[in-house]
Amino acid sequence: MPTIRKTQVEFEGRIEEREVIVEEEHIESWGHDVEMRWVGKPTPRVDGIARVTGKAVYTHDIQLPGMLIGRFLRSPFPHARITRIDSSAAEALPGVSLVWHKGKQPAVRSLDGRAIFVDEVNYEGAEVAFVAARDERVAEDALALIEVDYEPLPFASDFHTATAADAPSVVLGEDNWIDREGDLYERGSVEAGLTDADVVVELEFTTPVAAHCCLETHGSAVAWEGDLVTVWHSTQSIFGTRSSVAEALEIPMDRVRVISDYIGGGFGSKWGAEAFTLMAALAARETGRPVKVVLNREEEHLVAGYRPGTYQRVRLGAKQDGTLTLIEQEADVTTGAFGGGGHVVGGPAKDLYLCPNVRTRVRAARANTDGARAFRAPGYVEGTVALEGAMDALAHKLRMDPLALRLANYAEKSPSRGQSYSYKGLRRAYEMGAERFGWSDRTASAQSDEGPWRRGVGMASQIWGGGGGPPANAIVKLLPDGTAEVAVGVQDIGTGTKTVLTQVAAEELGLPLSAVRCVVGDTLPAPFGPGSGGSVTLASSTPAVRSACREALRQLIELAAIMLGLEEAPAGDFTVEEGEIVYGPDPEKRIPFNQVTAKMGNYMIVAKGARGPNPEDRAVNTFGAHYVQVAVNVETGQVRVERLVAAHDIGRVVNPLTAESQVFGGVVMALGYGTTEERVIDPDTGLQLTPNLEEYKVPVMVDIPEIEVVFVDVPDVEANSVGSKGLGEPPIIPAAAAIANAVFDAVGVRVTDLPITPKRLLAALRQAATESKEGTR
Amino acid sequence: MAISFRGPGPIPIDLNVNGEERTVFIEPRRTLLSVLREELGLTGAKHGCGRGQCGACTVIIDGETAYACLTLAVDCEGRSIRTIESVSHGEQLHPVQEAFIEHDGYQCGFCTPGQVVAAVSLLEHNPSPTEAEVREAMAGNVCRCGAYPNIVTAVLDAARQGTGRDPGVSGATVASGEEG
The missing domain is CATH 3.30.365.10 (Aldehyde oxidase/xanthine dehydrogenase, molybdopterin binding domain)
Known part of the structure; x- marks a missing residue:
């Protein structure tokens, strides 16, 4: 019987308490040592042929x-x-x-x-x-x-113009401020954080407007x-x-x-x-x-939207041993004439490190551009650039290994919520990434310079939601020939959703992958599924599929019991093995799955399943750490990212093949964000100078470094019945920060205005040279 | 307001597409891409930018890769046009296509037909490219999802395997007959 329960769901940095209808019995998560046939195996996409032959039909088609x-x-x-x-x-x-x-x-x-x-x-x-x-x-x-x-x-194209005293109205009759006081988060106090600090660093950052x-x-x-x-x-x-x-x-x-x-x-x-x-x-x-x-x-x-640009100021305080006493982060953003988009810039500062005194504030103003929209880890990418850049500066000032500084401030519980994590594998991600990268040998590699090229390494880390939650539903039909149709109200935006849903259904039903057809992307056959945002799709919908498949099997076992003459036997005595329904107490009594369905005639087993609630009093999050090596040309200003190791903790990895693709994608997008991509508006006309793929520079194949992906891959058995969390957004979060930190390591100058183009890099080098000359006078 | 840019009205044009002779009645200002997609129902080539900046519309004209969005259809009379629809034959995929599936050389898939056609064309000109040659040859094909590492792997793998498989599938002469 359905009941209504409260459950916590994190979506793009905000925690919601939702009342949800719960209608399933609790399903124990697949454990650590369960032998799996499909889940966890690299699985090519079930719709691969349509994609490579041009037969896949997009809206354009x-x-x-x-x-x-x-x-x-x-x-x-x-x-x-x-x-x-x-x-x-x-x-x-x-x-x-x-x-x-x-x-x-x-x-x-x-x-x-x-x-x-x-x-x-x-x-x-x-x-x-x-x-x-x-x-x-x-x-x-x-x-x-x-x-x-x-x-x-008259118009205003950027934050400073829009918020100046004599600013023209962006929208006639409306205040240019959308949020003047700012979205404020505070725990402890800034004063206490400063008092307790032996060392303080303060930096300003700007991040670009990025187009999807x-x-x-x-x-x-x-x-x-x-x-x-x-x-x-x-x-x-x-x-x-x-x-x-x-x-x-x-x-x-x-x-x-x-x-x-x-x-x-x-x-x-x-x-x-x-x-x-x-x-x-x-x-x-x-x-x-x-x-x-x-x-x-x-x-x-x-x-069609963009990631808002930010102006940020970060102040960190720490003890001599690296213990953080203060994180203060302020960000100003413009979100278009009528607002929009996610800009939870303070999210990482709240939760990435254990720190008693944290204050974040995000102010938003209008500008004469279209509305901002959520863009892959909205706010967290921008916030991480500044937070992790400042952590690097703090490590430098303390003469600490940047990784050691992070480990010194490791949060075992959610700092903002006080709750334990369902599972947190960030420490393991730090270690695995560092080992793969060769972080402890980094000094040697950084020394080997050639001509004008300087080599450097850097790292950064990441927190994000991705735990998903209810509501999400699935319908499974078992057909007379022993095949199954699974309908889920989600959509596959290229992450491989259809494939992982098929894997989970095949696993639970004990069928081959080829006997399961999964339908997504259509509201007619499918019950409700969530939108693909906040990295929630997999963690919300795969447990619903498991639940529906179990209900279908329950019905199938009832029929099988009748066919085996075991009507009185309890349902728990039956198991499904290799496509057969087996009576545990007497394994000789077994009947193939498709023999049961064949005897159903045109009767079709139709089962519905639902995503259960999230665990009570637990924070469900994803984590990761990126390690980067760059080469910087001090004559031309060119930054060449040579190698990046991405280590992620997302609980169980359902499909290592498509999961690795997700990480490649996030890293490549962050590479553009960090080094080439930037929407430019002409201040004299207020018009975009970059509205195409030539002037707005997205990475192409020649730009791509060697990217290595490692997963912690420990099932988060408390999070949901599949033990897995989302991966769409985590890999874009730390890479740009890690690249900027590596550039500092290479040239000794911190470029805090992204993207780090040759122009910005050379300007920063020149300014540093001038300052050091003036300093010696 | 005078509008002279509309130009002359429709005229018949003969095109050889995937080995078949097709006659279309179109305005001379039409791009090859719009004719393939709207007149011939060949929607594999995509309209990503319309300005030769993304490569989603990549086709092969007389053996050379071309952006169909920058090519006028009238300029293609008497030339051989090959699209993604000719790369596979019935159930028989091209080694490049098989390698894209095996190595997950795509994500959303929208750029994939263009990537596959560019890779097929590259391997026709250079059956065993180096990794650097693959990256250079395919630098005109944008993948916003960032599947590049797997695309490179797939193309190199297809090149390694290619000689052992049916080499004719990508040739211009196999358009009819065999696939039934």
Whole structure:
């Protein structure tokens, strides 16, 4: 019987107390020594063939008979008032089905409550008009025919401009501050921390605005059949999309089906329905034809979100032996004209180290850009750059090994919550990573310089959530031929979700992988599953699959017992071995799985399962440590990352093959964040100078160092019934900080403005040279 | 407002795609990518950027890799175009495809058709590349998920295994007949 219970769930640095419906019996976690057939084995993706042959269907690939293409006309100014708009020529163009703008638009509000087309545009790329036409060419031609007069308004593109005394209004009539007092966390006191300190370091950091750059740009395709609407949406949250579409269109949820079979990257930027989704849905209803709207690459940079840039100040106090007495971290961020995105910059400072006095504050202001969005470990990447950079500076000042400093402040319990961890393997991750890297021999390698190249090493560590939690459900059907269908309301954004769900189902059912087909990315067949954010997908959904499979087996064993003439035997006497149901007390009495299902005729066993609650009074977290070697050219300023060892504790590793891929991906993204990626806005025009993949520099194959991955791989048996936690975000968190620390080790100068481009590195070297000259005078 | 950029209307164009002669009726301004995806239903090549910056649309034209998003379809008359759809034959995958699956040389998969085509083309020109040659040859194919280490491993493995497997699958002459 379902009951309601309270459970703690951590999502992207915030702890929520949720009331959840619990409907399953407690399932003991797979232990440390259980012999596993599928779980824990490197398993190629179950949908690999579709991915390598081009047959995988992404939202971009949806083509339906009679489908129209929608495009937006967008503001060419960071802030302006629209004084006139004339779309008559566009409407007269053959092939154009409809044109909408502030003069004529459907009665729908965007999901933040504002009308989609308004007089005042507050960022470059803001929606000005929408066209649906026969094809993309006609739609583009029509956009060029729309006449718009703008009255440009003063703008602010960054935090300091927006918060200056005489700042222009980012949004007319609104305060430029979103949060002036700041999101504050405090334990102990700063004064006590300073009083107790033998040594204090204080540093300032800036981190760049980073663009997600999903290779599949954002988009939706929508088709109506009567009052049923199907939405193909490149999204990390099919159920979130369904509820937002239903809400915006004011239609019942059961009329909305959302499909996201393959998703070309999300990284936090693809959540519910967006303006283009609603326009597609409304235009499709208006015209009676399917409509697809896909952003182009420039729009992707202008209106699809970003990781906010930060200005940070960090102060650390410590005893001579390295014991921390104070962590103080302040961050200022701009999150766009209307806010948005996660910026829990103080998260790592609260919880990475044992320290009695901690104070963090994050202030947020508007700017004339589109809204920030969560971006892979939002806040934690930025916060870790500053915290771990400051820890490195402290180690240097104390003449301590940076690793020893971290171990001296190791937190056995969650410092902010006071709770024990379900499992914490960070100490083991430190050790395993250091051993693989050869950290104790590092001085030797750092000395070997060639010409202008200086070599250095650095490290940094990481904490993140990723424990997941309820609600998450699964449905398992056992079919007459002995195969199983598993439907889970999650989506595979490229992490390999479909594959790990298949592994867990096959493991629990005792079936070969090939006899289990897992369906994700479709709201119609599947019960609710969480959005793919906060690294929760695996830890939330695999236990639900285990639960559903056990229920299916329970039903199957009942039937098997009848077929074996053992109706009276208790269910616990039966086990499933190698595809057979075996009666324990008399193992001669056994019946193959598919013989039972074959006798069912067309009867189908349908079982539902649910994710159980999180353990009471436990913090569930993931941890890791990265060790990096860099080479720095002191003449050209080039930073070459040569080798990186990533050690992670995520509990049980369900699929070592795809888990390693996750770590590669996080490290590569952090490499870009640390050394090349940066959105640049021209201060004179307020326009982006980098809205494409040439000027916004993401890493390519020639940039990639040797990356080695090690997992602690100890099941977290308290966390959930699979013993595993999320890995999507942890590996992007410490790498940029570790790279910056290695650069310091190489050249003796700390570059605290990321990304560490040649220009910034040379400037820092020059400044250091000037200061040392002045110092000797 | 005068709009001269619309240009002339549709004209018939003959294209040889994956060994088949196809006639399409299109405006001369159309890119090869839009014709493959919208007219011929070949959606394996992806539109990642439309400006030759990501490589998701990589195809092989007369034996050379090309960005289909920067190629006008009218310029392809009389030339042989090969897309991801020609790389495998029925159930028979190309060694590069098998190696991508075995080594997890992808994550979201959106860039994968372009990566596979670029790798196939590389191995046709250079059957045993060094690791540095693989990285250089494929530097025009962005993978935002960062699957690069496994892509390199997959291409090198395919190169090692390639000679032992059916070498004809990637040739331009096998487009019809065998796969049934």
